[in-house]
Amino acid sequence: MSLSALNPILIVEPEELQQALKRRYPMYDKDLFKSKWVLITGGLGFIGSNLAIKLHQLGAKIEIIDALIPEHGGNLFNVASIKQYIKIHNFKIEENEAALCEIVSRQDFIFNLAGQSNHWDSMMDPKLDLNYNCSSHLTLLEAVRNFNPNIRVIYSSTRQIYGKPEFLPVNENHSTQPIDINGIHKAAAEQYHLLYHKIYGLKTVALRLTNTYGPHMRIVDTRQTFLGYWLRCAVEQREFEVWDGAQRRDFSYIDDVVEALLLSASNDKSIGKIYNLGSSEHYSLLQVAELFSEFLNCKYIVKDFPKNRKSIDIGDYYSDCTLIKNDLNWIPNIDLKTGLKFTFNFLKSHICQYTETYAISE
Ligand SMILES: NC(=O)c1ccc[n+]([C@@H]2O[C@H](COP(=O)([O-])OP(=O)(O)OC[C@H]3O[C@@H](n4cnc5c(N)ncnc54)[C@H](O)[C@@H]3O)[C@@H](O)[C@H]2O)c1
Numbered sequence: 001m002s003l004s005a006l007n008p009i010l011i012v013e014p015e016e017l018q019q020a021l022k023r024r025y026p027m028y029d030k031d032l033f034k035s036k037w038v039l040i041t042g043g044l045g046f047i048g049s050n051l052a053i054k055l056h057q058l059g060a061k062i063e064i065i066d067a068l069i070p071e072h073g074g075n076l077f078n079v080a081s082i083k084q085y086i087k088i089h090n091f092k093i094e095e096n097e098a099a100l101c102e103i104v105s106r107q108d109f110i111f112n113l114a115g116q117s118n119h120w121d122s123m124m125d126p127k128l129d130l131n132y133n134c135s136s137h138l139t140l141l142e143a144v145r146n147f148n149p150n151i152r153v154i155y156s157s158t159r160q161i162y163g164k165p166e167f168l169p170v171n172e173n174h175s176t177q178p179i180d181i182n183g184i185h186k187a188a189a190e191q192y193h194l195l196y197h198k199i200y201g202l203k204t205v206a207l208r209l210t211n212t213y214g215p216h217m218r219i220v221d222t223r224q225t226f227l228g229y230w231l232r233c234a235v236e237q238r239e240f241e242v243w244d245g246a247q248r249r250d251f252s253y254i255d256d257v258v259e260a261l262l263l264s265a266s267n268d269k270s271i272g273k274i275y276n277l278g279s280s281e282h283y284s285l286l287q288v289a290e291l292f293s294e295f296l297n298c299k300y301i302v303k304d305f306p307k308n309r310k311s312i313d314i315g316d317y318y319s320d321c322t323l324i325k326n327d328l329n330w331i332p333n334i335d336l337k338t339g340l341k342f343t344f345n346f347l348k349s350h351i352c353q354y355t356e357t358y359a360i361s362e
Contacts (some may be wrong), residue, residue, distance in 0.1 A: 003194060027329045028266035033245040034059035039107045041065045042074070042114030043086075046217045046224065047156065049078030050254045051111055051261055052086060058262075062086040063103060065093055065114065069132070072116060073218035077353040093136035100139060105147040109265050112140060112155045112193075113284075115186070118223040119160065119312050122182035133185035134192075141196045141204075149202060152265050153193065157206040159276070159317055161187040168248075169282075169320035172208070172274050180312040190274065196270040205270040207260060210278040210319055214254025214339060215346035219354050227251070227288070230357070234298040235347045244305045245286035250279040253342075255335035263328045265359070270328060278319025279332050283293065291337060296344055 038055050042048045042360030052062050064086060079086060092101060093114055104110070115133050116122065120131035137155070144153055151231040162170050163177035178184045193204040199357075211225045218224035219232035233240040260277050264270045283291075292298040306314065324330045334342075347354060 005197055016112050021353050028263050031056060032058075033109070033262075035061065035065065037061050037106050037107040038109045038111065039063045039065065039103060040111045040113060041136075042112075044068060044071075044074035044076060044078055044088070045113065045258060046073040046078070047212060047254065047261075048111070048113040049075075049216050050214065051113070052079055052260050053082055054086055054258050054262070056082045060109075063089065065089045065091065065100070065103065065260050066116075066160065066335045067092040069116070070361070071118070071121065071223060073216075073224050075216070075218075075353065077350070078216045082190075092131075094131055094139045097143070098147065099140055101143045101147050104140070104143040107148060109151060110140070110144065110153045111265070112137065112153055112262055115156065115189070117158065117182065119180045119182045120309065121223065122180055122185065126181045129185050132300045133182065134188050137189040137192055141192055141202065144202060145196060145200050146221065149200065151200060151203065153204045153273075154261055155190065155193045155204060155206045156210045156261075157185045157190040157274070158183070159208050159278070159319060161190065161208065162314070162317070164314050167319055168316060169278075169318050170276070171320040172276055172323055179314060182349070189273045189333070194272060194274070203268075203271045205264045205272070206274045206320075207257075207264060208274060208276045208325075209257060210250050210252055210276075210317070212252045212257050214343050215255070219347065220245075227286075230289070230292060230298070230300075231296075231343055231347055232351075234292055234296040234344055235351050237298070239299045239301060240289075240292075242285055242289045242300050243309070245289065245302050246284055247313070248282050248284050248316040248318060249288075249341070251336050252277055252332060253281060253339035256330075256334055258333040259333075260324065260328075263324075263330050267270060267328050273323075275324035275327070275330075276319040276321050277330075277332075278321050279336075280321075281336060282318035283336065288336070291340060295337060295341060313349050 044066040125181040184201040196202040222229045
């Protein structure tokens with residue numbers, strides 16, 4: 001049976017996405033990254049690999065440091081299309097200072113995207129989360145300070161550091177009161193980046209990402225976001241669970257996040273700043289599940305939030321992105337429906353690559 005026979009709406013026209021992307025991009029100098037050395041930490045992961053492909057198209061010379069930590073989203077398939085053009089260093093940032101310093105010393109830009117983002121894992125093993133989300137960044141910042149202090153460093157922070165919102169939409173002036181270990185460590189790492197700007201003059205910026213989705217995302221389980229696992233269920237035509245469902249969230253399509261990262265690197269206004277990323281659209285999880293049912297022909301059941309998970313749930317969250325719009329002219333282009341359809345189609349073609357684990361020796 002053909003895919004279109006299963007559900008006619010599943011046929012997503014790549015032109016639909018291309019049209020959406022043409023709407024407002026880009027506002028940075030396209031030649032800025034040409035022939036420049038760019039290091040992406042966590043570059044085999046979801047966000048880093050999409051950024052690497054875009055930077056390759058812009059003519060950058062790309063190096064990646066990624067330890068391919070099993071429970072994280074790293075996957076060699078993510079960079080298969082550019083693997084002959086990039087250099088991959090397979091080690092943990094915090095464990096190989098000598099190699100790190102040598103690599104850092106030749107870079108023009110660093111996108112510091114390595115990190116562990118699962119909240120529950122951070123509660124189960126707080127010290128490991130400390131290594132991945134704090135020690136690694138301090139090690140990197142020290143390398144930049146000592147060996148290449150004039151380059152731009154862009155750090156991917158998270159909305160999780162706000163904790164339970166006191167008001168919505170949340171802007172950058174909202175207090176930061178994280179309610180899990182991961183949020184505390186991500187907040188500390190963000191502050192390290194800003195402190196190194198204030199004290200040592202490093203050209204750092206932090207972007208606070210919300211739920212990001214798109215091709216290359218981790219779908220094995222709900223570790224990266226619930227959305228990845230729901231998409232897997234949609235591709236495999238399995239029912240998925242919605243916990244509670246009343247919580248509201250905003251979502252960022254990966255191409256919008258990549259553009260924000262590039263804009264932040266290319267505009268001096270961003271130095272020493274923190275920016276929210278997010279969307280003007282926000283949905284309850286039940287509404288998202290309904291989109292899955294309507295557009296991806298996927299069934300779901302609603303369950304109570306498990307008690308242990310509820311204790312680290314932030315409730316409703318959506319972002320106010322006025323600051324990055326005013327400073328850098330960033331506005332997300334891709335709405336949730338278009339982005340989900342495009343991601344679904346990508347996964348439909350490559351599902352095996354995202355349900356198995358790959359070794360670095362491949
Ligand atoms: N995906 C999201 O929705 C989201 C939301 C908010 C913030 N973020 C942040 O954005 C960054 C990238 O997220 P992602 O979704 O691409 O994650 P990912 O898991 O897909 O990629 C992260 C990569 O970093 C690598 N890594 C982690 N710690 C490392 C270390 N110490 N040394 C070397 N490599 C290491 C992992 O092997 C993995 O490949 C993370 O810092 C995450 O906290 C992501």
